[in-house]
Amino acid sequence: MFGCGYLGATHAACMAELGHHVLGVETDAHKLAALRSGQVPFHEPGLPDLLRRGLDSGLLRFTDDYCEAAQFADLHFIAVGTPQKKGEYAADLSHVHSVIDRLAPHLSGRHLLIGKSTVPVGTAADLLVRANAQVDDGHIDVVWNPEFLREGHAIDDTLSPDRIVVGGAAQSCERVAEIYAPILAAGTPLLVTDLPTAELVKVAANSFLATKISFINAISEVCEAAGADVSLLADAIGHDGRIGRRFLNAGLGFGGGCLPKDIRAFMARAGELGADQALTFLREVDSINMRRRTAMVELVSTSCGGDLLGANIAVLGAAFKPDSDDVRDSPALNVAGQLQLRGAAVTVYDPCAMANSRRLFPTLSYAQSVQEACAGADAVLVATEWSQFVEIDPDDLSPIVRRRVVIDGRRCLPGDRWHAAGWVYRALGGTPVR
Numbered sequence: 555m556f557g558c559g560y561l562g563a564t565h566a567a568c569m570a571e572l573g574h575h576v577l578g579v580e581t582d583a584h585k586l587a588a589l590r591s592g593q594v595p596f597h598e599p600g601l602p603d604l605l606r607r608g609l610d611s612g613l614l615r616f617t618d619d620y621c622e623a624a625q626f627a628d629l630h631f632i633a634v635g636t637p638q639k640k641g642e643y644a645a646d647l648s649h650v651h652s653v654i655d656r657l658a659p660h661l662s663g664r665h666l667l668i669g670k671s672t673v674p675v676g677t678a679a680d681l682l683v684r685a686n687a688q689v690d691d692g693h694i695d696v697v698w699n700p701e702f703l704r705e706g707h708a709i710d711d712t713l714s715p716d717r718i719v720v721g722g723a724a725q726s727c728e729r730v731a732e733i734y735a736p737i738l739a740a741g742t743p744l745l746v747t748d749l750p751t752a753e754l755v756k757v758a759a760n761s762f763l764a765t766k767i768s769f770i771n772a773i774s775e776v777c778e779a780a781g782a783d784v785s786l787l788a789d790a791i792g793h794d795g796r797i798g799r800r801f802l803n804a805g806l807g808f809g810g811g812c813l814p815k816d817i818r819a820f821m822a823r824a825g826e827l828g829a830d831q832a833l834t835f836l837r838e839v840d841s842i843n844m845r846r847r848t849a850m851v852e853l854v855s856t857s858c859g860g861d862l863l864g865a866n867i868a869v870l871g872a873a874f875k876p877d878s879d880d881v882r883d884s885p886a887l888n889v890a891g892q893l894q895l896r897g898a899a900v901t902v903y904d905p906c907a908m909a910n911s912r913r914l915f916p917t918l919s920y921a922q923s924v925q926e927a928c929a930g931a932d933a934v935l936v937a938t939e940w941s942q943f944v945e946i947d948p949d950d951l952s953p954i955v956r957r958r959v960v961i962d963g964r965r966c967l968p969g970d971r972w973h974a975a976g977w978v979y980r981a982l983g984g985t986p987v988r
């Protein structure tokens with residue numbers, strides 16, 4: 555397993571759980587040391603237990619040695635990151651290329667590379683050529699086996715996925731299906747495709763999810779203008795089985811290390827293929843999403859009387875979503891940063907993402923608890939829907955804030971309850987307080 559970040563570490567531990575012998579290859583010394591000692595270097599519920607079980611059973615090991623990896627296996631998963639290139643929409647494939655260039659020269663005989671990273675369509679075909687050009691004696695095939703796991707649900711999504719997709723030559727796809735035999739035996743559908751279809755399935759799925767979120771956020775702007783309630787609207791349209799209620803939660807919009815960069819890389823690749831017109835709607839999806847952040851800053855500002863200078867704002871939540879410590883492209887931190895730039899004194903609290911937040915936004919103030927963050931606040935902004943924030947008793951905060959103003963960035967709070975406790979309750983997309 556090349557790359558032991560979210561995807562690779564989870565997949566490595568899950569494959570050991572299925573009874574396979576797994577060698578995780580990680581070149582980051584800090585991550586490698588943590589994994590070897592049974593520590594997961596990020597927050598993922600259930601993964602520490604699975605990792606330790608794998609290590610204890612002897613089925614799972616970690617190394618940074620490519621030569622060892624070449625000798626250990628004939629099936630090689632690629633799970634390294636494909637971040638957005640600086641200043642461009644396109645994906646940076648340097649980590650994927652580096653795996654091929656460091657591994658292929660050590661290979662002899664027949665080997666199969668199984669791509670899991672999210673890549674621009676056409677990458678797998680290029681890697682096939684690139685890898686074989688570096689082998690003296692043998693042949694390397696490439697299949698693509700995209701991953702659909704969500705942070706916070708990574709183990710369930712890996713061991714009980716909605717579907718398994720494998721693209722490539724029939725014989726190689728069969729070998730991949732053998733790896734997943736227990737999962738397939740439990741009834742998970744297997745879809746075998748060609749290489750470009752498998753690559754595209756992943757970015758199409760993430761684009762659809764991003765579009766669904768931006769759709770409801772666009773409707774939320776109209777709801778606000780018309781005095782309607784977007785949450786009730788989402789419930790009502792979501793009852794239609796063709797639409798479905800999931801991913802129709804309006805609020806601060808999507809962030810994280812996947813949806814934003816994936817839709818941008820998809821647009822860039824479509825442009826290279828001469829199909830850019832087909833994806834112009836994704837530009838709108840992206841801009842609706844980014845507009846949520848500025849709209850939220852405006853809502854906080856108007857809730858503070860139109861001027862943020864000198865206002866104390868408590869921001870509850872820093873992770874891009876609950877049950878995660880990931881702050882990559884986090885809407886919560888982006889808004890916190892914008893509020894600070896507008897002159898507010900911002901104090902952030904998150905149950906899990908404090909260390910990562912401090913690294914990314916060192917100039918913000920951080921508190922150790924909800925109470926500490928809210929002390930003396932002119933407004934409390936709930937920016938990530940952690941259950942501990944949803945369950946806050948407003949009466950506990952009333953005595954410690956300067957003004958009782960709560961802004962529900964994820965439309966997750968019981969607005970009526972806050973209202974009844976004497977708070978001004980605000981949310982983007984119409985205020986659901988009757």
Ligand code: UGA
Nearest residue numbers: 701702703704705767801802803807808809810812874875
């Ligand atoms: C996403 C996809 O859901 C996974 O299927 C995919 O495998 C993964 O990207 C990936 O490409 O690796 P993830 O980034 O973990 O997973 O997070 P999601 O649960 O999809 O949430 C993404 C963002 O959308 C979060 O910021 C969340 O707060 C936001 N969101 C989600 C909404 O604003 N509204 C919703 O209704 C749902």
